[in-house]
Amino acid sequence: MTTPSPAAGGARSVTGADARMDTLVGTLLLIGVAVSMVLITAGLVWSFAQTGHAVLHYRIVGMNFYRFAVATARSVGRGHVSPELLVNAGIATLMLTPFLRVVASVIYFAGVLRNPKYTLFTTFVLVVLTWSLFLRF
Amino acid sequence: MAAAVAAHSFVLLFPIAVVAGFVGAMSGMGGGIILIPALTLLGIGIKQAIAISILSVIATSSGSASAYVRDHITNLKVGMFLEMFTIVGAIVGAHLTLAMTARPLYLAFGLVLLGSWVALLVAGHASWQGGTVQDAFTRWLELEGAYYDQAHGRLIEYKARRAYFGAVLMWGAGMIAGLLGIGAGAVKVLIHDLVMGLPPKVSTTTSNLIIGVTALAGASVYLAHGLITPTLAAPVALGVVLGAFAGTRVLVRLSNQAVRRFFLVVLIALAVEMLYRGIGGAV
Structure with a gap:
């Protein structure tokens, strides 16, 4: 499936593939933020129900995003659900949201539009973002 | 002091974050520009305030971008091309913040607030003139498009220009974002409008995506x-998102002039406060 670019096919408002991509990206962003906010709210409400304070005393130290996300996912897998875990899952979901948007863009430019230039650009953004998520200090 | 804030963090931080998100959305300046000075006034270190703010920036920008993208106004190619520069700038900016002492950060933040104040003071005079001539590089980048303008009931076609200059400036805008934990949306919109000649709606929505x-x-x-x-990030992110959500809905009911005047007072007060702390006040 190819989509004529405005340059090739004359100016047009939104082509079919573009419209589907916009809807996909928009929905992805909305779901990501909504899920993240629900998880953070649930963690704070749970903490309040347990202790009478919506306060969580812990820090994320010595972990890059990758380790943080893996540790969070492992705890979920083991069923060790706690207010802290819900908040961590909320933060991880929030950070993954724009990342997944870039992944979707790479697929769109490479697979749908078959535009080598923009496939290269979006891949560069993806590589730099991925590298930043693996940073260690 | 930060420990004292943490002890009753939700009660203190949540309402402040709601107000920051609300005012940020109403003014179009983003939540961080109010949030960071407010957090430092509570005794939270400026580096931690910046880190917490930048996390909530992900939430507010993704939330509003989701609506804009579905309206088919956002230009994905412009966004992706410029993101190559803003993300590198943001990583450099964040590393600079980590290497710096607090005082220059207060100064830099004060200057950004002052710049935003000036931008708001002189804003609203330029209007978009379509039909610009594209340079070869921008044409090669395919930076053009069209969208349906509901207010005017017609298709608006546009061609971007000077992408090479926009890219360099966007690297700087990304660095400011990473350095100070703000979206720097006002700077990005200015670059889109004045340098690259994008229509205001396209520049605002694409900037949100970036x-x-x-x-x-x-x-x-x-x-x-x-x-x-x-401890600090959870109530702040939640509050800023709720505030921004409410702010975008109230926007239509308040006059632009009232919002602008209110924000001019807030910005100059915060700018003076941050500059004072940068020069010699308590940090």
Whole structure:
């Protein structure tokens, strides 16, 4: 499936593939933020129900995003659900949201539009973002 | 002092974050520009305030971008091309913040507030004139498009220009975002409008898309450095998102002039406060 670019096919408002991509990206962003906010709210409400304070005393130290996300996912897998875990899952979901948007863009430019230039650009953004998520200090 | 804030963090931080998100959305300046000075006034270190703010920037920009993208106004090619520069700038900016002492950060933030104040003071005079001539590089980048303008009931066609200049400036805008934990949306919109000749609607919505990815690049650096503390980040992110959500809905009911005047007073007060702390006040 190819989509004529405005340059090739004359100016047009939104082509079919573009419209589907916009809807996909928009929905992805909305779901990501909504899920993240629900998880953070649930963690704070749970903490309040347990202790009478919506306060969580812990820090994320010595972990890059990758380790943080893996540790969070492992705890979920083991069923060790706690207010802290819900908040961590909320933060991880929030950070993954724009990342997944870039992944979707790479697929769109490479697979749908078959535009080598923009496939290269979006891949560069993806590589730099991925590298930043693996940073260690 | 930060420990004292943490002890009753939700009660203090949540309402402040709601107000910051609300005012940020109403003014179009984003939540961080109010949030960071407010957090430092509570005794939270400026580096931690920056880290917490940049996380909430991901939430607000992604939230509003989701609506704009579905309206088919956002230009994905413009966004992706410029993101190559903003994310590198944001990573450099975040590393600079980690290497700096607090005082220059207060100064830099004060100057950005002052710049925003000036921009708001002189804003609203330029209007978009379509039909610009594209340079070869921007044409090669395919930076053009069209969208249906509901207010005017017609298709607006546009061609961007000077992408090479826009790219360099966007690197700087990304660095400001990573350095100070703000979306720097006002700077990005100015670059889109004045340098690249994009229509205002396209520049605002595309800037929103860029802000989320740029903030993520900065947030990754701060997270790896242990500066994103859930104790503070959770109530702040939640509050800013709720405030921004309410702010965008109230926007239509308040006159632009009233919002502008209110924001001019807030900005100059915060600018003076941050500059004072940068020069010699308590940090």
